[in-house]
Amino acid sequence: MEYLYPCTIIPDLVVNKFKHMFLLQRRSLYAVLFTSLCSLALAGNAAVASGAKTENPDYLNLTPTADQEKASRDIARQLQYAHYRSLKIDGEVSSEVLDNYIKYLDPQRIYFTQSDIDEFENYRYRLDGAIKSGQLDPAFRIYNRFQSRIVGRLNYITGLLNTGVAKLDFKKDEEILIDREEAPWATSESELDNLWRKRLKSAILSQRLLGKTDEDISNGLRKRYESQLSRIKQSRSEDVFQAYMNALTNIYDPHTQYFSPRNSENFNINMSLSLEGIGAVLQSDNEHTKVVRLVPAGPADKNGKLKPADRIVGVGQGDKGEIVDVVGWRLEEVVDLIRGPKKSVVRLEVIPATASNDSETRVINIVRDKVDLEDQSAQKHVLNINRGGREYKLGVIDIPTFYADFRAMQAGDPNYRSTTRDVNKLLSELKAEGIDGLIIDLRDNGGGALQEAIQLTGLFIQEGPTVQVRTADNRVRVYGDPDEQIAYTGPLVVMVNRMSASASEIFAAAIQDYGGGVIIGEQTFGKGTVQSVRGLSHGQLKITEAKFYRISGGSTQHKGVTPDVVIPSAIDKSEIGEDALPQALPWDHIDAVAHRRYGNFTPLISDLAKNHDIRMEKNAEYQALLQEIDFLKEAKAQKTISLREDIRKQELKSLQDRELAYVNMKRAAKKEAQFKTYKDYETFQEEQSAQAPAKKDLDFIARESGEILVDVLTMQQQIADSKS
Template identity: 40%
Template sequence: MFKNLIFCLALISVVACGSKPRVQLEEGGINLAPTVQHEVIAKEVAMLLENHSYKKVPMSDSLSAIVFNNLVKSVDQGKTYLIQSDIDNIQQYKNTISQDFRQGDLSASFHIFNIYSQRYLQCMEYALTQIDAPHDFTVDENYSNFREKLNWFKSEEELNDQWRKRVKYDLLNLRLTSTDKNADEEKHKETLRKRYNNLISQAKKTNSNDAFQLIMTSLTDAVDPHTTYYNPSFAQAFNEGMSNTLEGIGARLQMENEMVTIKEIIAGGPAFKDKTLQMDDRIIGVAQENTEFEDIIGWRLDAAVAKIKGPKGTVVRLKILPAGQELTAQPKIVSLTREKIVIAEESAKKSIKTVLGEDGKSYRVGVITLPKFYIDFDAYRKRDPDYKSTTRDVKLILDSLNDEKVDAVVLDLRNNGGGSLQEAIELTGLFIDKGPVVQVRDVRNRVEVESDNESGVKWSGPFGVIINRFSASASEIFAGAIQDYSRGLILGSTTYGKGTVQSAIEMARFISPTNRLLLKAAGGDPDTPNGAPEFGQINITMGKFYRVNGSSTQHRGVDADVVFPTQYSAEKFGESSEPSALPWDQIKTTTYAKVGDLTTTIQKLNASHQTRMAKSPEYKFLLEDIEEFNKNESVPQISLNETKLKKERDNSVAKNRTRINKVLELRGLPLWKEGEPQPKTEFDFVLDESLNVMSDFIPLANLNK
């Protein structure tokens, strides 16, 4: 999650403080250190994990080793910045780092972060020196970009050689991929110079909150892959993501050349309605309704966004440098009233597909795509009659599909990582009459049955649910309930296996009056965005999900009735690949009434499915893709010989063109010729075959009515 954090320069030395090494700022150096607020929060989080989480994990030597490895991996997973002496230096913390959290002592963690930061900028600065160095692109040598399975560099000389090769690769890549036919070597060098200087500039903006977020993630991941501490900014982003709404001007922003740049204007938002702002306009100043402008050139993106966002109904003024104009141009002033904006692309969507069945009949299938289970909790708590939620959106879609008289409905939950438990339960209620949906066991081993209590259904016809390895949590609750009730078909591959319950708790609840006074005296955190939880929040595992049949979804996930092959193995992807994951277990079955019995029907559908697969060229393509994905290359090697690399890329392009042309030919579409842009094949075999299975299911379901 945090691999994209950019880190800052730290010139450090270690001095004794009692028996524990401490980080001290060297003269002229830049060093990150924890704030008082960080220390208080770390101590409280450790207490929660030890005493109140589902696992109740003590801050022990064995946990310390996991936290240590997590932290090292999170800062340098590819082993491209640190050297062996750095690792030797920090080994002293391996068995004590989690106990430090209990005391609110973050010196060891920040020491590790700062050593990495120092190496990061050292590598970037060295890379700059290599841009104008002579490079021979006829020599046979290789470059390994991701070295996780290799040893740490033994010396700075080895590290420098890696970065010499990195620069050589970047230059060679620009040579081979540039669309500018007039670009010469000097232009490529200038492009690379700007790239590295931008990385250095962003690295120097890293602050202690960035370090603290990464450090706390290393701790929580060691306890449980789904327990997470979020600093105020991350907490605000998480909560907005859960609600599928945000409050602001309705624009997606990106940092380009030290300036906040508009990269997308969200339909329906204030910026969209005003029509003054355009793509690639740059925001160089921000002011609230009755305040002076602040110049934000060179600011971190998150700090600038915190100034621009704000509660709905409030006014923000922006100083805009229009796209394409020089810095010396006269900026324009734009005033916008912030609104609540719905993130439409992550909401439920529908389409209707026509499928020709094996019986020669044509069937219309409504497909509902659901990227996540969302609800605007804030609006719901305030009893807003128009609050945004998954169930409300899907209910409207089902009304529409009923009006359009579709023969079946398919809910596509592929890559749906979950979300609101409440929404998973209520959405299940649209397809079953009232009854239990999921069982939850809490930290005291008490089991509570969560039920749909509303009579009636919104869709009673043939129903299918498509899942894959990245369908998780709420998706698994929904799919498991549909399967247990025999209400519909489950199509695809085994789900993620995330069967734990998290509660989102603001850390302010755990800050004692004494610590509040301490934090107030220390000045608090000036970077906390408007409306964000003051001390962040913790999403902590407080229970475990069980299906109505008593089986946990944890670790094992939900198996499909009609199975499709997948490239994502359980050993590498999903809950079963997480070292700190809770195991599978089972409790008593709760009382529920099945809608019917699909056992015989599923056997018939699988037989038809397998017959189609044996004759399907597209199925063969899918198996080829899976085989290619799972090729075991321990450390990929990239040739730095221009002739060889160009030949490898040409062969890869030719192979890809052949593969795509086979698909285009099958579908009766024009072939992709050399020199033309790559066509969109929209090859979704799993959806297409799922619709074929549904066309087999419709007449069988109608016979059983």
């Protein structure tokens, strides 16, 4: 085993000398809206020239190119011999590729029929040899059938809409499945017709509940379906190839991904920070564009209105521009609408994560901007807590990301900025102010430069290991801090949540393993793999090559870091997190590395948790959070939705009343005025969205972390007194 103290930057999430970013993949590819809006979805208009020929007036009959055939062979070779997971492309992989590809194209089972699926079964154990030899015809045959089915469905629903909304019966007692991912395939065209009739009714009801007239609803839906038909005609062979290759790469793990030439260009633009956006990670989610997470200190994060799991259904330009319906749009086309000039306004119509159906939408105004290093830099606060007649002064350092000004560093600038340098400076200032304890806030920190996680840990330990990295050939390297200087030796609490990932997890795990502090929050994301980007003759391949391991031996992959004291959040763990991603590499462990322990908080944890529970029973904001979590669980558990208008109205009213109740509970805890009606709450949200984002205050979880830190201080003092 090698034991190294690196002076170079180690890849964290993606190897790139300028910036490290948090990228995910689930169901379909993700787009990252950082300082740029990078589309990592199926390429649309800007695809390479294909051998497509028009055989149908409604869509192009697509065929593969020679470049794609060569790239298929290259990708197969690299996956088999360079990926961390040792997996040969064989008949079993072929079967999984077919399932992934069909799921990728028709995740809700609303286009293909059972007869289509039966026909595709002929390919189940034949795709492995075809992929390795560059034979792509099966993928293109399936895709062309898919295009045909989409055109048929859209023509049907447009015709049904043209007969008039009044012809549909909204008093009939029937319902529709919310999620059809596991539903049986339709066995006939008439069965599909009935499904699409229900889909149309549901879409109309959602619009009616928003107060729209039937005429406006008809016009809006007609535009939506015509737009989707138009987009089918714009499909290119690159759409097919990228979808097919990622049906293969996703079998290896969710972070291994093929980028088409256009998306490779967007990926590189994104990494070099050259365009403006809103700062959000997006994914396609059936017909919608879903927010996965917000980039720390980005425009959306500062705005505070857009949340993870919100679904974007409309995009407007400027304060008063028409909001364009983007339901059914390609991910990169939604990205293009959201992207724009710096300081310009984009308006997003979203279905909030808290909504149980599509009837609840709100409009959010966000000012586009770059995410500057200064905006992402660590910030300090002072939290004062009175306990037993004494005032405790606690330092809080918020670290949005693990950053370093790589350009300045490489240019030899002795004053270059980095997480570690900035935190070290803040620690000096806080110690000069006489703090009694320190809180490091890593909530929503998606990672960044691994070197910074290593060096930041070094501020709290003497010379020693920080993290282990194992490559596919089982070589293990240990990275650590060679500097014996310690910047802070006092009581420490580290706050994490589900969105704390990668470098954040490495730091939190190291502090926990060294016994340097108490970890508070919820189980972290669990992103414990390393990717590099490899150039291909046609596009690029992002491939997983290594895994991270704690110095205690366990991987951060899949399990993340388990906090010592749990404080939940409203983030849905079944939707967000490594263990929620298909084919995520499993947790495992290797040998621990010798390291010292600076403290042992294990005897205190039970009492810390007990004291925390007592305080939270009386905390109105916490109780409101629990209500919100229960509300979201119930909404997620709902399997069907009624197509009776009167029932839908009752359900919406009930949901709004419940949401208003826990919103008012949180406001009461902060001594803010109550909303009398849900309409008052909506008006307030619209007004807030149009205003400049307010400076974030320490929330109740940060304050409770302070209370826990004071508990640590008092318990340690009691132990010291008992020994004296």
